[in-house]
Amino acid sequence: MFEERLKQKLAVQKEQGLYRNPPEVSEGDGRTVKVAGRTLINFASNDYIGLGRSETLRKAASDAFMRYGTSSSSSRLVSGNASVICEAERAYADYFGYEDALFFPSGYQANLAILSTLFGPDEMLLFDKHVHASTVKGMQLGSAPFRGYRHNSMSHLEKRIKGATGNPVVVTESLFSMDGDTPPLADLARLKRTHGFRTVVDEAHAYGALGEGGRGIARGVADVALGTFGKAMGLFGAFVLLPSLYREYLLNFASPLIYTTALPEAHAVTALAVLSEVEQADAQRARLAHLSRRLTHLLTDRGFTVCGEAHILAVQIGSEERAHGLVKKLFDQGYFAFTARFPTVPMGQAIIRLSLTANHTEEDLEGFSDTLYRLMG
CATH class of the missing domain: 3.90.1150.10 (Aspartate Aminotransferase, domain 1)
Incomplete structure (x- = not known):
């Protein structure tokens, strides 16, 4: 059967x-x-x-893996919290203009961690109905109630904000992976000033490719932003940009981070080389x-x-x-x-x-x- x-x-x-x-x-x-x-x-x-086939990054990755080996052989919370990973995270936070950063093995895991861990019954997640499947799964795994709003409709979002039963958190993307369009970020910023909500923005398809120095387009509205190395950044894995308090909370409570092997040190060294390539x-x-x-x-x-x-x-x-x-x-x-x-x-x-x-x-x-x-x- x-x-x-x-x-x-x-x-x-x-x-x-x-x-x-x-x-x-x-x-x-x-x-x-x-x-x-x-x-x-x-x-x-x-x-x-074109960074995925960059000769410079190939050489940097090759040298890094020769020096540091191929695996961290541990979760981040046991012996996998290597100093070079922490250094790379600080560099990414500085470059993209956030207080802190945290690396993840994949963008899917990062979205699961953010949405299922940070927010609870006191919040209400208001999400654009075209967000990525990993975002939806993260909300489903969490304890915060969630409601969708029509794609890129700020009027419908404002209606949802006014009717929210908890502290609203807006969840959207800066460049939508299927539609290829962007939300009206100036209008979103206006709503944010008026209503004071928090915002989570997936910039996976924007980082490296859009904005000054490839810094994306949503820094003015995003409290938490997700980026992936596996797209314009030419590597693999993901990073989350966020306040230090949120990082500390994820390290203590995010199952997708706690119960998985950390990315290898060589990845972090290569990620530092990626920043230089992206900037240029x-x-x-x-x-x-x-x-x-x-x-x-x-x-x-x-x-x-x-x-x-x-x-x-x-x-x-x-x-x-x-x-x-x-x-x-x-x-x-x-x-x-x-x-x-x-x-x-x-x-x-x-x-x-x-x-x-x-x-x-x-x-x-x-x-x-x-x-x-x-x-x-």
């Missing part, structure tokens, strides 16, 4: 066009991937400014912005509905089956793209999600837009 239940659920996934079977990638450089011996232009990478990447950020605008214009000129204000673009398709079919045809034409389907997006609102890197060329964009237009015809 157990195996039969699994088979039945997988069969339903296939019938609904929701089945996942990711291709095996043998090589990749951010701009391209090799699948089944074919090199494809990659529009599904989060290596936004103004040219890459400018090119990324240019390419993003260019692809948006190419697609909209061909009649596509495109959402996105930066390097993540969502091409509206609708049908799950049609979106999946288009991605398969794009693959055959030499382009690797990702279709976001239910439950990642609402049923019947499937998109082709495109993410750009500074290493893409104008020819890549023109070829992709021409091909997608032809396939839709």
